[in-house]
Amino acid sequence: MTKLKNNEPESGRRSFLKVGATLSASLLGAPSIAHAFDGGTKQKNPENANITKFRTLGTGKHSLEVTALGLGCMGMSYHRGHIPNKNASIALMRKAVEMGVTLFDTAEVYGAYTNEILVGEAISQFKNEISITTKFGFNIENGTMAGLNSRPEQIRKVADESLKRLKIDVIDLFYQHRQDPDVPVEEVAGTVKDLIQEGKVKNFGLSEVNVETIRKAHLVQPLTAIQSEYHLMWKKPEEGVLAACEELGIGFVPYSPMNRGYLTGMLNGQTNFYAANDNRAGLPRFQKEAMIANWPILEFISNFGHERGLTPTQVALAWLMHQKPWIVPIPGTTKIAHLQENMAVADIQFSAEEVREINDGVSKIIIYGDRYTPVEQKRVEN
Numbered sequence: 519m520t521k522l523k524n525n526e527p528e529s530g531r532r533s534f535l536k537v538g539a540t541l542s543a544s545l546l547g548a549p550s551i552a553h554a555f556d557g558g559t560k561q562k563n564p565e566n567a568n569i570t571k572f573r574t575l576g577t578g579k580h581s582l583e584v585t586a587l588g589l590g591c592m593g594m595s596y597h598r599g600h601i602p603n604k605n606a607s608i609a610l611m612r613k614a615v616e617m618g619v620t621l622f623d624t625a626e627v628y629g630a631y632t633n634e635i636l637v638g639e640a641i642s643q644f645k646n647e648i649s650i651t652t653k654f655g656f657n658i659e660n661g662t663m664a665g666l667n668s669r670p671e672q673i674r675k676v677a678d679e680s681l682k683r684l685k686i687d688v689i690d691l692f693y694q695h696r697q698d699p700d701v702p703v704e705e706v707a708g709t710v711k712d713l714i715q716e717g718k719v720k721n722f723g724l725s726e727v728n729v730e731t732i733r734k735a736h737l738v739q740p741l742t743a744i745q746s747e748y749h750l751m752w753k754k755p756e757e758g759v760l761a762a763c764e765e766l767g768i769g770f771v772p773y774s775p776m777n778r779g780y781l782t783g784m785l786n787g788q789t790n791f792y793a794a795n796d797n798r799a800g801l802p803r804f805q806k807e808a809m810i811a812n813w814p815i816l817e818f819i820s821n822f823g824h825e826r827g828l829t830p831t832q833v834a835l836a837w838l839m840h841q842k843p844w845i846v847p848i849p850g851t852t853k854i855a856h857l858q859e860n861m862a863v864a865d866i867q868f869s870a871e872e873v874r875e876i877n878d879g880v881s882k883i884i885i886y887g888d889r890y891t892p893v894e895q896k897r898v899e900n
């Protein structure tokens with residue numbers, strides 16, 4: 519039977535009902551940000567389902583303690599269709615801070631630049647209480663991504679410009695977004711190491727890399743986290759990367775933890791993506807045939823969730839969080855109700871038997887469609 523962490527079964531049930539109750543209360547009468555915030559000082563609203571569980575990415579001098587889930591900010595500006603009104607996104611990010619979320623993920627290329635600017639405007643005033651992570655690794659021309667570039671001068675330029683856009687003094691975690699075949703990862707790690715010594719960056723991360731790259735980089739500058747795609751429909755990190763992270767004491771941040779929204783059940787064969795700002799329109803796994811063919815996985819997690827009062831999104835996120843205690847997913851959303859649903863996952867506790875049940879069920883389901891186009895696939899190492 520599903521239990522809520524740190525609770526006896528009975529009190530767990532009461533807490534669960536409380537989460538549900540506070541969720542509906544906050545949906546019915548959520549205080550405006552103007553009320554919830556007083557002159558930039560964070561005021562915790564006791565009526566909110568706050569996130570109180572923490573996890574540690576990385577080890578020792580390069581460890582970063584963050585909430586058990588973070589917020590992916592990309593979709594508020596980039597790749598997820600309709601771009602919400604700026605004030606709504608600012609309110610959403612501040613709501614997340616108010617709920618206690620301390621990890622916020624962005625990148626220079628999201629927008630390009632616009633997402634970092636938005637994040638800076640929304641939450642830089644809380645810079646001492648939260649961690650903002652961003653990424654380098656591309657050239658940007660005419661406002662869009664224009665090829666890989668992780669040359670030292672480019673990394674330095676991005677760091678300086680990201681600091682300004684984000685309105686912060688130091689980047690808490692600076693990821694290389696994709697490997698650059700023209701620049702050895704040791705040189706990249708060395709450049710970030712210099713930025714750390716100069717006080718511009720606190721921690722180093724890599725995205726979509728293989729074990730060999732992780733080992734090479736980690737020797738030069740200890741890594742705090744690997745950020746790569748990982749969820750019930752993409753388990754490649756289980757083939758070596760997670761074991762390397764465990765061995766080396768590196769955290770893991772699964773991006774697109776609900777498979778870009780598919781595992782929420784809100785997308786189906788009838789979904790039309792807004793191609794001008796939604797990369798799912800071109801991804802094989804999001805073509806109509808694949809979306810229909812992959813429905814059994816959603817049916818499975820929906821049924822699992824129905825028996826336990828959980829949404830498919832919550833089952834997908836909770837499964838991820840049960841893989842390792844140093845895994846911190848960063849679900850993205852543009853809606854406060856979804857934010858609350860997603861962050862409530864920090865309190866979900868599956869038994870070992872329940873995790874096995876999910877693994878067994880999912881292992882029998884065939885997943886259709888590649889996750890990336892051939893061009894994008896070339897940029898990832900797994």
Ligand SMILES: NC(=O)c1ccc[n+]([C@@H]2O[C@H](COP(=O)([O-])OP(=O)(O)OC[C@H]3O[C@@H](n4cnc5c(N)ncnc54)[C@H](OP(=O)(O)O)[C@@H]3O)[C@@H](O)[C@H]2O)c1
Nearest residue numbers: 590591592773774775776777778779782849850851852856
């Ligand atoms: N390192 C990398 O290369 C990389 C690549 C991609 C993404 N990322 C990071 O990962 C973050 C998340 O990734 P993602 O946005 O691709 O995928 P995701 O988090 O798996 O899914 C986001 C989608 O799910 C929907 N959603 C979220 N919560 C929901 C809920 N409770 N119910 C129904 N729908 C819900 C969102 O729509 P609504 O807005 O309607 O909620 C959005 O369309 C990004 O923001 C970014 O920071 C990193």
